[in-house]
Amino acid sequence: MNTNLRRILTLTLAAPIAMLAACGDPEAEAEDDHGDEQEVITTLTLTLTPQGGGDAVTATFKDADGDGGEAPTITNPTLAANTTYDVTVTLLNETVDEDDEEYNIGNEIKEEAEEHQVFYTGAGIDDGLFTWTTTDVESDYADNTGDDLPVGLAGTLATADAGSGVLTVTLMHQPPVNDVAVKTATSGLGDGEVDVAVDFDITVE
Amino acid sequence: MSRPTHHLLVSSTVTCCLCCTPAVVHAQETTCTCAEPVRGRVVERFDGVDDAFGLFEASVTLRDGAGKTFEAQTDLEGRFAFEEVCANDAEVTVALERYARTTASVSCGEPLELVMPLAVVEAPEPSQTVTTRTFEEIRDSRTRVTLDEKELDEERGVPLAKMLEKLPGVRALETGTVSKPMVQGMHSNRVVIMIDGLRHESLSWGLDHAPEIDPFTAAQVSVVKGAAGVRYGPDAIGGVVLVSPRPLTYDDATLHGDAHLVGLSNGRQGVAAASLYGGVPGVAGLAWRVQGSGKIAGALESPTYVLDNTSVRELNGSAAVGIEREAWGLEVSGSRVDARNGVFTGVYSGNLTQFQDALTRDTPRGVENYRFDYDLERPRHEVVHSIAMAKGHLDLGEAHRLEATAAYQLNERKEFDITRGYITGPQLDFTLSTGSLELAWIGTFGDAWSASAGAVGMLQTNIYRGRRFIPNYGASGAGAFAWVKREGERVDLELGARVDAEEMTTYQREAIGGPTAPIESFELSYVTPSLVAGARWRVTEEVDASLNLSSASRAPTIDELFVDGVSQGVASFLEGDHTLDPEQTWAATGNLEIATGWFDLRVSPYVQYIDGYIYAAPELDDNGEARAKLTINGSFPSFVYQQVDALFAGVDADLRTRPYRWLELATTASMVRAQDLTRDAFLVFIPPDFIAQDVTFKAATLGPFDGASIGARVAYTARQTRVDLKSDFAEPPPGFLLVHAHAGADLPLGEQSLRASLEVKNLTNQRYRAYLSRLRYFADEPGRSINLRLKYSF
Numbered sequence: 001m002n003t004n005l006r007r008i009l010t011l012t013l014a015a016p017i018a019m020l021a022a023c024g025d026p027e028a029e030a031e032d033d034h035g036d037e038q039e040v041i042t043t044l045t046l047t048l049t050p051q052g053g054g055d056a057v058t059a060t061f062k063d064a065d066g067d068g069g070e071a072p073t074i075t076n077p078t079l080a081a082n083t084t085y086d087v088t089v090t091l092l093n094e095t096v097d098e099d100d101e102e103y104n105i106g107n108e109i110k111e112e113a114e115e116h117q118v119f120y121t122g123a124g125i126d127d128g129l130f131t132w133t134t135t136d137v138e139s140d141y142a143d144n145t146g147d148d149l150p151v152g153l154a155g156t157l158a159t160a161d162a163g164s165g166v167l168t169v170t171l172m173h174q175p176p177v178n179d180v181a182v183k184t185a186t187s188g189l190g191d192g193e194v195d196v197a198v199d200f201d202i203t204v205e
Numbered sequence: 206m207s208r209p210t211h212h213l214l215v216s217s218t219v220t221c222c223l224c225c226t227p228a229v230v231h232a233q234e235t236t237c238t239c240a241e242p243v244r245g246r247v248v249e250r251f252d253g254v255d256d257a258f259g260l261f262e263a264s265v266t267l268r269d270g271a272g273k274t275f276e277a278q279t280d281l282e283g284r285f286a287f288e289e290v291c292a293n294d295a296e297v298t299v300a301l302e303r304y305a306r307t308t309a310s311v312s313c314g315e316p317l318e319l320v321m322p323l324a325v326v327e328a329p330e331p332s333q334t335v336t337t338r339t340f341e342e343i344r345d346s347r348t349r350v351t352l353d354e355k356e357l358d359e360e361r362g363v364p365l366a367k368m369l370e371k372l373p374g375v376r377a378l379e380t381g382t383v384s385k386p387m388v389q390g391m392h393s394n395r396v397v398i399m400i401d402g403l404r405h406e407s408l409s410w411g412l413d414h415a416p417e418i419d420p421f422t423a424a425q426v427s428v429v430k431g432a433a434g435v436r437y438g439p440d441a442i443g444g445v446v447l448v449s450p451r452p453l454t455y456d457d458a459t460l461h462g463d464a465h466l467v468g469l470s471n472g473r474q475g476v477a478a479a480s481l482y483g484g485v486p487g488v489a490g491l492a493w494r495v496q497g498s499g500k501i502a503g504a505l506e507s508p509t510y511v512l513d514n515t516s517v518r519e520l521n522g523s524a525a526v527g528i529e530r531e532a533w534g535l536e537v538s539g540s541r542v543d544a545r546n547g548v549f550t551g552v553y554s555g556n557l558t559q560f561q562d563a564l565t566r567d568t569p570r571g572v573e574n575y576r577f578d579y580d581l582e583r584p585r586h587e588v589v590h591s592i593a594m595a596k597g598h599l600d601l602g603e604a605h606r607l608e609a610t611a612a613y614q615l616n617e618r619k620e621f622d623i624t625r626g627y628i629t630g631p632q633l634d635f636t637l638s639t640g641s642l643e644l645a646w647i648g649t650f651g652d653a654w655s656a657s658a659g660a661v662g663m664l665q666t667n668i669y670r671g672r673r674f675i676p677n678y679g680a681s682g683a684g685a686f687a688w689v690k691r692e693g694e695r696v697d698l699e700l701g702a703r704v705d706a707e708e709m710t711t712y713q714r715e716a717i718g719g720p721t722a723p724i725e726s727f728e729l730s731y732v733t734p735s736l737v738a739g740a741r742w743r744v745t746e747e748v749d750a751s752l753n754l755s756s757a758s759r760a761p762t763i764d765e766l767f768v769d770g771v772s773q774g775v776a777s778f779l780e781g782d783h784t785l786d787p788e789q790t791w792a793a794t795g796n797l798e799i800a801t802g803w804f805d806l807r808v809s810p811y812v813q814y815i816d817g818y819i820y821a822a823p824e825l826d827d828n829g830e831a832r833a834k835l836t837i838n839g840s841f842p843s844f845v846y847q848q849v850d851a852l853f854a855g856v857d858a859d860l861r862t863r864p865y866r867w868l869e870l871a872t873t874a875s876m877v878r879a880q881d882l883t884r885d886a887f888l889v890f891i892p893p894d895f896i897a898q899d900v901t902f903k904a905a906t907l908g909p910f911d912g913a914s915i916g917a918r919v920a921y922t923a924r925q926t927r928v929d930l931k932s933d934f935a936e937p938p939p940g941f942l943l944v945h946a947h948a949g950a951d952l953p954l955g956e957q958s959l960r961a962s963l964e965v966k967n968l969t970n971q972r973y974r975a976y977l978s979r980l981r982y983f984a985d986e987p988g989r990s991i992n993l994r995l996k997y998s999f
Contacts, residue, residue: 024636026677029668030712030724038632038672039624041837066673067778067836068769069716095720108625115625175623177513177550177574190562190570193623194555197839 259283391443
């Protein structure tokens with residue numbers, strides 16, 4: 001084998017190995033924050049404050065590590081019978097620090113209120129154990145163009161007599177398709193994508 | 206030392222014309238003016254051996270009586286065919302590296318056998334006739350089906366896996382615009398894809414991850430069916446797809462090239478490609494090739510609505526340069542594929558309730574807002590695949606050859622989901638880099654024996670950004686193989702073995718604990734052995750039979766080991782198992798080929814037992830009910846990767862007949878049966894039975910055109926009845942019949958040529974859903990498409 005050939009072969013064989021060395025360290029990269037251009041909603045909290053005064057009750061769904069890993073924890077609320085509660089909804093990403101701008105996903109949703117709606121359904125409502133009324137509208141949170149539609153991050157829950165039933169809270173993300181609005185006065189569950197779908201067992205005493 | 210004498214043999218069978226004087230058949234007609242196929246074989250002969258060995262990739266030029274030239278290349282058997290040429294006073298010239306250019310006359314009416322001596326290659330040293338053959342030139346006992354350049358040209362502009370559907374036993378697993386090849390019921394990590402001799406390394410485990418290959422780089426695509434681990438390494442369980450570019454033209458320094466222009470009406474797609482290749486005038490043994498292609502496609506349309514956001518953008522390029530000297534050669538090449546595919550808007554992205562709602566609907570929800578445009582919006586995938594490769598070979602004496610291949614591949618895949626407006630980047634982002642090195646020796650001993658041995662090494666890293674789905678890892682692998690082959694007068698025998706070992710270390714923060722959780726690391730290692738014993742028997746000149754017994758192995762893939770989360774596109778929660786062992790398959794594949802003058806039949810039955818077959822099965826509780834996993838989006842049925850014993854069996858067949866000079870009929874059929882023996886259940890995504898019939902009328906000349914043809918093809922896909930609804934979610938769609946039509950002609954322009962073809966796919970605009978398409982839960986498949994293809998070559 002002449003020296004030129006040897007040189008050529010050495011270079012071509014060494015080059016890929018060298019390139020490989022420059023391509024990243026999987027161990028070091030695992031410590032990185034992985035770029036975070038993804039959103040995780042880990043926590044949904046309903047804060048129910050009785051209208052006549054009294055302590056607020058919270059209902060929480062929390063999946064601290066996102067999908068997979070540990071199972072989520074649900075704190076189901078116990079409410080007083082024949083009482084109306086003012087309810088506010090909080091959505092958090094607890095995989096980041098509290099002062100991170102992504103911590104309160106609810107803020108992002110409010111900014112895009114025209115593309116989101118929270119729906120309240122479930123056997124508890126069908127059976128008349130409690131009723132829900134959404135009280136907020138899009139313009140409460142951001143500039144509104146077009147119809148000022150409800151959002152569902154605030155509302156009232158009125159309980160009837162004692163009993164227990166399921167309340168399903170569903171956050172639908174309804175971005176426009178081909179510049180045509182998906183969220184309209186008549187859109188509902190099933191239009192758009194499900195971001196959150198949580199069942200709470202509500203006990204009314 | 207005595208050397209076997211080699212004779213270059215061109216045997217051609219020319220059947221006499223039927224057209225010039227109808228109803229008269231002459232045995233020795235010397236003034237026929239019709240078009241007759243000229244078929245022949247370029248072979249190598251050894252003294253004292255009756256049979257001849259076909260030579261692959263010889264360039265054959267036919268000059269007919271009128272001075273027109275036609276080009277062809279011999280296939281793996283050394284065969285070539287010129288359709289619709291005038292055999293009168295025709296002359297055939299054959300050129301092949303290391304053999305002397307040889308010319309023979311062809312005349313109508315006589316079966317002609319020519320024996321021509323091999324000229325010795327001039328060399329400064331005392332003459333040595335190099336007789337070494339490459340891997341691919343040595344025939345093997347495996348079942349191999351091939352699409353040559355002409356057949357590929359008829360399908361240009363569509364993804365690779367769709368082009369391969371013309372081959373028996375090959376189907377495409379589709380998700381809208383992306384498709385991946387399925388060979389005999391197996392896909393993804395059970396099918397190895399080789400590009401120009403290099404193993405394609407990408408995230409092939411994803412059902413919607415198409416192989417990142419530009420089909421325009423291929424001058425030939427072969428599919429080897431069945432377990433082929435010894436030659437192609439681990440994972441070659443279902444088969445191997447071999448994409449071969451045009452070889453560098455060392456013996457022809459003139460500039461050549463071709464340009465393709467394709468328009469597809471469904472999706473209003475425009476595809477363009479061009480290639481240039483040649484040598485350097487005055488410099489012997491230097492050759493080069495550059496090539497590029499691009500595609501712009503808008504949303505596809507089903508017969509009744511638009512498949513919103515199924516747009517595509519692609520921009521690809523490749524280049525190669527090589528030196529070929531008498532005893533050695535070196536080729537350096539590079540390529541880049543940049544593809545962006547939109548994901549159909551109607552693919553569910555929510556939870557089980559929403560998915561079940563989609564299953565009950567006849568049209569996708571929100572279909573009234575679907576619109577045709579070229580926009581590529583979220584959700585979409587963007588992939589860039591880059592390859593840099595160097596291949597060299599060294600001939601040691603007359604009978605031995607050393608080959609080395611070193612390559613680096615970088616696969617960058619980004620997946621963009623629908624998110625809130627403030628997010629601009631991808632949600633899944635993987636960077637897979639692989640460096641590989643392969644060294645092989647191939648030797649021939651005497652007339653009949655050949656052997657090869659070699660070693661491979663691989664280093665790979667995967668780094669993810671964005672959503673947690675599979676961990677980072679670093680892996681290294683090494684393998685060694687050896688095989689020996691005896692090519693006899695009638696029977697070829699082959700025996701081989703290979704072992705590969707892989708070590709992988711994964712790094713990922715523990716699931717619980719957020720961004721400060723400790724990093725969990727696993728060290729995994731796998732040993733994947735392969736064996737092959739094969740025999741091929743030339744029963745008669747026309748009948749060829751082969752039997753291949755092989756064992757191959759596949760290590761579990763990173764997603765089977767570590768996935769932990771919701772699977773996009775189907776409402777399921779997937780969980781991996783990092784204690785999985787490799788799969789080991791034991792396969793018997795047979796092949797029977799009967800090739801007579803007017804028909805070609807090939808039947809390939811196979812059976813494969815897979816020990817430790819890995820797949821995601823529904824997780825069942827003690828009562829046999831499917832378990833569910835709860836997430837903030839709702840609950841999803843839980844699927845866990847498990848190992849079972851599986852059995853695959855089936856048969857592929859194709860038959861081509863040419864009852865008249867102007868009529869060609871082709872039938873293709875395939876059938877697969879696959880069973881999970883452990884759980885006594887059917888496996889998912891197994892292709893339903895399929896049969897297709899093509900009828901083509903051909904004319905030698907039609908005015909200024911040559912090789913004109915017009916025909917139709919009818920393809921029936923049966924309903925898949927062997928399903929497990931717990932894994933499949935919905936009833937499989939009914940069987941469907943599609944009708945296609947095609948027509949084409951060549952326009953010779955002296956040294957150049959122009960080929961135009963028009964095709965109508967799904968002529969009747971049939972509405973249908975296909976079991977192998979993941980779109981079937983949400984929407985119909987695309988409807989009619991009128992495709993126009995132009996190819997200019999010089």
